[in-house]
Amino acid sequence: MSTTGAKVFYTMVRPNGSHMRIKIDPYPLASLAHARRRAMEIARDVELGEFDKPSEVSEASALTxxxxxxxxxxxxxxxxxxxxxxxxxxxxxxxxxxxxxxxxx
Structure with a gap:
């Protein structure tokens, strides 16, 4: 849950040895399967050293x-x-x- 009480999917990663909690997507707009796939993509990027910061939803793809x-x-x-x-x-x-x-x- 987020600080506002909304249900949100998160993943925990350790880029450069520091813990980081990354917001994936809100529930129920994102399915559990989607959240798991996204969490695995983020974990892969961390392992390969390609992870800088969580990519925020761009203006063009943000839901209206x-x-x-x-x-x-x-x-x-x-x-x-x-x-x-x-x-x-x-x-x-x-x-x-x-x-x-x-x-x-």
């Missing part, structure tokens, strides 16, 4: 609010909330922010 809300409804609201349609209606109030990256909101 418009991309995230439908995923949230399908992956979380529908399976876990009886009144998911109300949640969907409330979230549509933020349609003006659909083009903004999620990390800038």
């Amino acid at each position: 609010l418009g991309e995230t809300l439908p995923k949230f409804i399908e992956l979380h609201a529908k399976p876990n909330t009886k009144d998911w349609k109300r949640t969907e209606c409330v979230l549509h109030k933020f349609n003006g922010l659909n083009e903004r990256p999620i990390d800038q909101i």
